[in-house]
Amino acid sequence: MKAAVIDALGHTPVCREVEEPSAPEGWVVGRVRAAAIKNIERMLAAGTHYGSGHMALPAQIGLDAVVELPDGHRVYTGATPPAGAMAERMAVNPAQVIEVPTSVDDAVAAALPNAAISAWFALEYAGQIQTGQSVLVLGATGVTGGLAVQLATQQFGADHVVAVGRDEARLEQLRTRGADNVIRIDNEATGLADAVRALHAEHPFDLVLDYLWGSPAEQTLRALANDDLAATFHRTRFVQIGETAGPTLTLPASVMRSAGIELVGQGGGSVPREAFGRVMTEILPALFDMLSAGTLTLETRTMPLDQVESAWTQATASGERMVIIP
Ligand SMILES: NC(=O)c1ccc[n+]([C@@H]2O[C@H](COP(=O)([O-])OP(=O)(O)OC[C@H]3O[C@@H](n4cnc5c(N)ncnc54)[C@H](OP(=O)(O)O)[C@@H]3O)[C@@H](O)[C@H]2O)c1
Known part of the structure; x- marks a missing residue:
């Protein structure tokens, strides 16, 4: 064959x-x-x-x-x-x-x-998402990021979802699939830090799903940091999932001390065994039902x-x- x-x-x-x-x-x-x-x-x-x-x-x-x-x-x-x-x-x-x-x-x-189960795991396990939370998706224009936007709202009840990516038409499409706001970036992610800082002040992000790493992730982490010892605590779980913008970044130590950032990863070696046990019996049937119903595209x-x-x-x-x- x-x-x-x-x-x-x-x-x-x-x-x-x-x-x-x-x-x-x-x-x-x-x-x-x-x-x-x-x-x-x-x-x-x-x-x-x-x-x-x-x-x-x-x-x-x-x-x-x-x-x-x-x-x-x-x-x-x-x-x-x-x-x-x-x-x-x-x-x-x-x-x-x-x-x-x-x-x-x-x-x-x-x-x-592959994409939807990963997005589900990132939201439920690594991200520990709760109904009503505010979610930022870096790399939302990709297949997996786009499904994460849809699942965040349709399955997990996120209240505010912001999609970040380079492709303008795809970002507009994501507005019809659950994104309340979009941030368009170029290859250098110019302006991303300012946009994240402004939106974080309005609707503090509880969860960041990162499919990009590299410069966009670095700028986002820096934008979530505070420059004031008296800053109000807000927990933001930053979930590292993909690296299409680069395999490394520079993370100043002060970023982690100045804000309630929790940095976790999602991949083959970082998902609890129990989660894999639910894939065939619960998660995939739910995902196929959503596809059939047209709530997932x-x-x-x-x-x-x-x-x-x-x-x-x-x-x-x-x-x-x-x-x-x-
Ligand atoms: N850990 C896991 O369980 C898991 C599971 C699935 C995927 N992943 C990883 O997650 C990442 C995305 O997967 P995917 O399935 O969504 O991939 P995909 O459909 O191929 O999409 C990749 C996206 O990356 C974006 N991109 C590439 N270079 C970029 C840059 N320099 N700056 C900003 N955006 C850039 C592109 O955005 P534009 O369209 O806007 O140009 C493209 O839409 C990959 O690294 C993949 O390996 C991990």
Whole structure:
């Protein structure tokens, strides 16, 4: 069968013939209908993810997919390395699947889980969001940030949500999906600190979800700081999730002492085990229900598996996820 494969870290995946998957006892082999290209796969393949060192090479790419089982059921499931989800077929553990509602198409069902589960975890676990809170999303124009904006209001009852990003059209779209305010930034995030400071004075931020790190995160942290020993305490949980603007920043010690900032992270190694136990039984069903009801929206673009090399490098619109259709 065909699959997307890399021979070395840093290579772009290519489509080539690999061995058919074999199903362990109790598993079945299903036909892959759609597998999304996400940042985590890009970073793993590039060798820039903290998990890249554990990849056995050559590696089949793809962490999850929508698969048609031999009995005709259409399900979402995760791939078990070294098997990859960007392949014509994959082995599936029937105990680890969730049925995709008929109203949700293959590409959206494949693109939603990684981003939406991460956004949910960031809000509920790392962010400990409470109804009525004020939330700032840095990198809201991306797929995951856009879902975080929607979930903050629709699922967790945030009262005030501010979306930060570069793409103007996407920011305007986010106003119709739950953002009360938007801040448009350029590559240097010029003006972000002033805008955050002003909005923080009006509706103090309880939670910041950060998909950018680098300069935008640095400016935001500095803007949340106080310059007055008598400043009123306000707790702001700053959740570090992504790094599309840069992998490092400079954080003056005084920022952490002058304000009630709590700096936490959200990722594979920083989510409580209990949270993963809720994914298939509670969180994904709720997310698919929201998609079916139209209260959650996600844009996708599709390309065939034999064009994975070009799909990998092709730019997508802000907030749009590339999905491979084998
Ligand atoms: N830890 C986790 O569990 C987890 C889960 C999902 C994603 N992530 C991470 O979160 C980040 C975003 O993921 P995503 O799925 O939303 O990605 P995405 O859909 O590819 O979006 C990336 C966004 O980054 C923005 N961007 C890139 N460079 C920027 C810069 N210099 N300044 C400001 N904005 C910049 C772009 O904004 P414009 O469109 O405005 O240009 C783009 O929309 C990635 O680093 C990803 O690895 C982490």
